[in-house]
Structures are given as C-alpha cells and as structure tokens.
Amino acid sequence: MNIRRADQIADTLEQLVFSGDFQDGERLDELKLAEQFHVSRTPIREALQVLVTSGMAEQIPRRGVFIRQPGPVELMEMFETMAEIEAVCGRLAATRMTDQDLVSLSEANDRCQQAIEDTNHDQYYLENETFHQIIYKGAANSYLEKQALQLQSRLRAYRRIQLRFRGRLNQSMNEHSQILKSLKEGDAEKAAEVLRNHVAVQGEKFHQLIASLNR
Amino acid sequence: MNIRRADQIADTLEQLVFSGDFQDGERLDELKLAEQFHVSRTPIREALQVLVTSGMAEQIPRRGVFIRQPGPVELMEMFETMAEIEAVCGRLAATRMTDQDLVSLSEANDRCQQAIEDTNHDQYYLENETFHQIIYKGAANSYLEKQALQLQSRLRAYRRIQLRFRGRLNQSMNEHSQILKSLKEGDAEKAAEVLRNHVAVQGEKFHQLIASLNR
DNA sequence: GTCAATCATCTTGTATACAATAACTACCTT
DNA sequence: AAGGTAGTTATTGTATACAAGATGATTGAC
Numbered sequence: 001m002n003i004r005r006a007d008q009i010a011d012t013l014e015q016l017v018f019s020g021d022f023q024d025g026e027r028l029d030e031l032k033l034a035e036q037f038h039v040s041r042t043p044i045r046e047a048l049q050v051l052v053t054s055g056m057a058e059q060i061p062r063r064g065v066f067i068r069q070p071g072p073v074e075l076m077e078m079f080e081t082m083a084e085i086e087a088v089c090g091r092l093a094a095t096r097m098t099d100q101d102l103v104s105l106s107e108a109n110d111r112c113q114q115a116i117e118d119t120n121h122d123q124y125y126l127e128n129e130t131f132h133q134i135i136y137k138g139a140a141n142s143y144l145e146k147q148a149l150q151l152q153s154r155l156r157a158y159r160r161i162q163l164r165f166r167g168r169l170n171q172s173m174n175e176h177s178q179i180l181k182s183l184k185e186g187d188a189e190k191a192a193e194v195l196r197n198h199v200a201v202q203g204e205k206f207h208q209l210i211a212s213l214n215r
Numbered sequence: 216m217n218i219r220r221a222d223q224i225a226d227t228l229e230q231l232v233f234s235g236d237f238q239d240g241e242r243l244d245e246l247k248l249a250e251q252f253h254v255s256r257t258p259i260r261e262a263l264q265v266l267v268t269s270g271m272a273e274q275i276p277r278r279g280v281f282i283r284q285p286g287p288v289e290l291m292e293m294f295e296t297m298a299e300i301e302a303v304c305g306r307l308a309a310t311r312m313t314d315q316d317l318v319s320l321s322e323a324n325d326r327c328q329q330a331i332e333d334t335n336h337d338q339y340y341l342e343n344e345t346f347h348q349i350i351y352k353g354a355a356n357s358y359l360e361k362q363a364l365q366l367q368s369r370l371r372a373y374r375r376i377q378l379r380f381r382g383r384l385n386q387s388m389n390e391h392s393q394i395l396k397s398l399k400e401g402d403a404e405k406a407a408e409v410l411r412n413h414v415a416v417q418g419e420k421f422h423q424l425i426a427s428l429n430r
Numbered sequence: 431g432t433c434a435a436t437c438a439t440c441t442t443g444t445a446t447a448c449a450a451t452a453a454c455t456a457c458c459t460t
Numbered sequence: 461a462a463g464g465t466a467g468t469t470a471t472t473g474t475a476t477a478c479a480a481g482a483t484g485a486t487t488g489a490c
Contacts, residue, residue, distance in 0.1 A: 001453090003433075004276050004473070040475045045443090049261050053268035060440060061219050062481055069373040077358040084359070092299075143292040144299070147362070218481090219443070245472075255445045260473090277451055277472055 008034075010050040018157055024069035028057065032157035075158060082151050086132065087196035089148055091108065091178065093138030094188040102184055105134045109176050112181050116169050124169065125160065135183070135195070146180055155192030162205040171192050172198070221258035225265040232271050232282055233372055239284035287333070287425050290373060294418030297366050301347065302411035304363055305394065309403040317399055324391050326358045328392035331384050338339075339384065340375065346391065350398070377420040383428065387413070 002008060013033075016022060021214050028051075031108075033044045048065045051057040059065045070078060108131040115124035129152065136148040175198040182191035228248075231237060243266075248259045263280045266272040272282045285293060312320075323346040332338035345368065351363040379401050387411060390413040397406035 002276065006473080007276075017487090031440095042259075042474050043440090046261070046264055046473095049264040050268050054264050061217065063483095064442070074358060077356045080307075080356055081359045081362065084307075088299040088303070092295075141292045141295055143289060144296045147296065221443080246470095256472090257444050257446090261443095278453095279472070 004043075005037075005039055006046035007050075009037055009039070009043055010047035012037075013047055013051060014054075014056065017051070017069075020069070020109075022067045022069070023182075024067065024071070026067050027064045028067060029064075075155075076203055076207060078151065078155055079158075079206060080200065082148075082155055083196045083199035083203065085144070085148050085151060086135070086199045087134050087192040089139040089144065090183070090191035090195035091188045092141060094137050094183050094186050095189040096140040097138035097183060101134060101138050101177060102180075105131065105138070105180060105183065108134055109173075109180055112176060113173060116173065121163055125163070128172075129156075135179075138183070158206060159202055161209055162202045163205075164209070165205050168205065171201075219258075220254055221261035223259055224252055224254070224263075225262035227252075228231075228262055228266060229269075229271065232266070232284075235284070235372060237284070238284045239282065241282050243280045243282060247249075253312055254310075260390055261337070265284070270315050290370075291422060292416055293366065293370055294373075295415065297363075297370055298411045298418065300359070300363050300366060301350070301414045302407040304354040304359065305398070305406035305410035306403045307356060307359075308350050309398050309401050309406040311355040312353035312398060316349060316353045317395075320346065320353070320395060320398065323349055324388075327391060330386060331388065336378055340378070343387075344371075350394075353398070359427035364429060373421060375396055377417045379424070380420050384422065386416075390416075 013028075022028075028048060030041045030044050030048070034041050037044065048057065049068070052065055053061045055068070057065045057067045084111075093101075108127055111127040112131060113126055115121075115127055132152065133149065136145045139145060177193060177196065178194045179191060180196055228243075228249065238245075243263060245256045245259050245263070252259065256418040263274075266282070267274045267280060270283070272280050274280050279306045306317075323342055327339055327346060330336075330342055347367065348364065351360045354360060390409060393409045394406060394413065397409055
C-alpha cells in the first residue's frame with residue numbers, strides 16, 4: 001500500500017518523536033537523516049513537512065526544522081481538551097450507541113479488569129484505549145472520532161505516567177463502571193461529566209508528578 | 216518572514232480549495248501547477264504534502280494527489296463538532312474571561328449589530344468571527360483555541376450559507392446577547408448550551424439547504 | 431583584549447535529471 | 461469483433477546539481 005519511502009520515514013520519525021527520542025528544540029538534520037535512512041534529502045524533506053504540518057515540529061525558513069515537544073503548560077492544555085472531547089463523545093454516545101456497541105464496551109471493560117487482576121499493566125493500557133475508542137465511535141461522528149483518536153495518540157506517552165500512582169487503577173475501574181452505567185441508561189449529561197472527570201484526573205496526576213519532579 | 220516559495224503556494228492552494236475552486240476528486244497536476252506558479256515541481260510537491268497532511272487532499276501513491284471536498288455527511292459532522300467545541304470554549308470561558316475580555320466581546324457584538332443595521336453582510340460576517348474568536352481565547356487554553364480556529368476556517372465557506380435565511384441575522388443577534396449575558400454572569404452551563412445551539416442551528420440551516428437542493 | 435567586518439563553510443530551498451510504475455494505445459489472437 | 465498483451469507514453473517518486481542565505485571563524489582596527 002504505502003510504497004512511498006517518504007511516508008514510511010514520516011511514520012518512523014513520528015514514532016521517534018512520540019517516544020521521546022528527540023529533545024525539545026533539537027534540529028532535524030536533513031543530511032544526517034538521509035544518511036541514516038539510506039535515501040537522498042528529498043524523501044526526508046517530505047517527511048519533515050508532514051511533521052511540521054501536524055504540529056510536531058516547527059520550521060524556521062532557511063534555518064531548518066526543530067522538533068517541538070509539548071511543555072508542561074501545553075500538556076495540561078491538551079489533557080484538558082482531551083477531557084472535554086471525551087465528555088462530548090460520551091454525551092453524544094449516550095443516545096447513539098447501539099446495543100451491540102454497549103456489549104463491546106462491556107467486554108472491553110471486562111478485559112481491563114482482567115488485566116488488572118493479572119497485574120499486566122501493558123495489557124490494561126491497551127484495553128483501556130480500546131474502551132475509550134469504542135465510546136468515540138459510539139458518538140457516531142467520524143470527524144469528531146478522528147480528532148479524539150489523534151489526541152489520544154498524542155497523549156499516549158504521558159497518560160502512562162498515571163499508572164505509577166498507587167490505587168489509581170482501581171479508581172479508574174470504578175470510573176469505568178460509572179461510565180458504562182451512564183451510557184447504558186442513556187444519561188447523556190451524567191456520561192459527559194463522569195468521562196470528563198475520568199480523563200481530567202489524569203491531567204491532575206500528571207501535574208502532581210511534574211510538580212514533584214521540580215522539587 | 217515566509218520566504219519559502221513552497222509555503223506561499225500551500226497557502227494559495229489552501230485558499231483555492233476553501234473557496235471551492237476545485238472539484239471534489241480533482242487531481243492536482245504537479246506539472247500544470249508548476250507551470251502556473253512558475254516554479255519547478257519541488258516546491259509544488261511540498262505544498263501538496265501540506266494539503267494532504269491537513270486533510271484537504273488525499274494522496275494515492277504513484278497516482279497523485281486528489282482534492283477532497285467534504286460531502287454533506289462530513290459537513291454535518293463538522294458542524295456538530297464545531298458546536299460542541301464552541302460549547303466547551305463557552306463553558307471554560309465563563310469562569311476564565313477577564314473583565315477586559317468581556318469588554319472586547321461586548322464591543323465586537325456591537326459591531327455585529329452595526330453591520331446588520333448597515334445591511335453589510337460581509338462586515339457582519341467578519342465581526343461575527345471576531346466575536347467567536349474572543350470566546351475561544353477566553354477559554355484560556357491555547358491548544359483548544361487552535362483547534363477551534365482551525366475548524367472555524369474550514370467551515371467558513373459553508374457557514375456563509377445561513378445568511379440566506381430570512382430572519383436568521385436577527386435571531387443570531389438575540390443568541391449573541393444571551394451568550395454575552397451568560398458569560399458575564401459566569402454561568403458556565405448556560406453559556407455552553409446557548410453557544411452549542413447557536414452554532415448547531417447553522418448546521419440545521421445548512422441541512423435544510425442541502426435538502427432543498429436535492430428536491 | 432574586544433568588537434566588528436569580511437570571507438569560507440554549511441545548510442536549506444529550488445531546479446533538473448533519472449528511475450519506476452501506472453495509464454493508454456495499438457496490435458495480435460481467437 | 462472482443463479481449464488480452466506488449467509496447468509506448470505520461471506521471472509520480474527519488475537522486476543529484478545548483479542557488480542563496482545563515483552560521484562561524486579569521487583577521488584587522490581600536
């Protein structure tokens with residue numbers, strides 16, 4: 001499908017940026033990258049263009065492109081936006097999800113629970129994402145869904161941090177139960193509120209961690 | 216500032232796509248565009264990459280770049296998302312806007328009113344956008360603000376259609392008053408609801424128009 | 431010794447050349 | 461005549477060559 005070398009490189013670079021392999025402000029040297037990927041500068045430049053357009057890097061004319069890792073402030077803003085978007089998805093999903101969707105959601109939730117009992121954090125992480133993705137889809141608005149998915153992946157690396165907090169997993173599961181209940185009952189406002197808090201608390205935890213690191 | 220020819224071309228193409236100068240599915244011929252802009256294919260290709268990444272065009276490897284105008288369904292989804300995002304901005308802005316922000320908002324509203332009295336639709340259109348932008352900024356979340364601004368510009372061409380409906384302008388001004396009032400009172404939920412309906416009605420009007428065209 | 435100016439070098443931006451694949455056409459087979 | 465196949469053309473993807481601006485160093489003046 002994707003035989004364009006440039007697109008593959010863009011994907012790879014994106015992964016590298018997400019996993020924090022690049023420092024904030026670091027310049028992406030076209031020649032070095034070309035050498036690393038064993039291609040000429042042309043596909044590298046096309047890949048960099050993608051990063052710039054999607055906001056992961058900044059381009060200064062005649063100077064180069066510099067990767068832009070979100071700072072604490074921007075991260076908090078992204079978490080807040082995520083919380084609000086999830087709330088919107090929840091509100092819409094409450095009246096739009098099919099019975100089949102609700103079954104899928106319930107099953108995803110069970111797998112989350114199972115992962116916790118197995119103390120398999122990676123698995124929990126994966127199933128938790130699925131749980132939320134089912135809600136995005138349940139909102140029956142593919143444009144909104146795409147926005148939600150995009151932000152979810154942007155925050156993936158940072159969301160993981162909350163797992164370090166003691167008791168967070170069980171609290172999270174309680175919240176999931178509430179979310180599931182609200183959606184089943186079709187209570188739009190309740191679903192929105194519970195989801196907003198569920199996601200917002202991740203931002204809080206993240207904030208606490210940042211604060212503790214600066215001490 | 217922007218001495219990159221490629222960026223200028225990207226901006227120009229973006230404008231052309233927004234103003235509907237391209238048909239949906241139309242292929243963007245690199246050679247023709249290169250000729251039109253009096254440059255080589257290289258900057259054209261970089262510009263096309265930008266369009267593709269921002270979702271305004273689709274790239275099929277080895278086939279070319281095809282512009283993608285949103286269809287009725289996608290447009291309705293975008294209007295709904297816009298309504299929800301505006302609602303979120305309103306809810307946050309209600310407790311975060313400064314007195315100065317509220318003064319600016321009030322002034323923008325007055326200029327909207329003035330434009331209507333002058334039956335200057337273009338002017339109304341401009342001031343109306345300003346009105347909403349002040350609310351985005353009032354939410355004090357620059358990430359969210361950016362998302363809102365992006366969607367606002369994507370929908371600009373279609374939002375204009377509502378102006379055709381008789382009495383819509385006066386109704387719109389009434390809604391503006393309610394929005395302003397809610398924000399001044401710091402009533403977050405009220406502001407969210409009023410804003411959501413205010414924007415959603417544009418989607419409705421748009422829907423009506425589409426339906427009437429298909430008869 | 432410090433600051434500024436000029437020159438060399440490095441890097442990006444654009445043009446052109448080449449490679450590879452898809453679209454099209456014409457011819458051949460049945 | 462219809463369908464398929466080979467060959468031709470056109471278009472995209474990548475490499476390289478060239479142009480222009482930015483960085484950095486060296487030299488000279490004070």
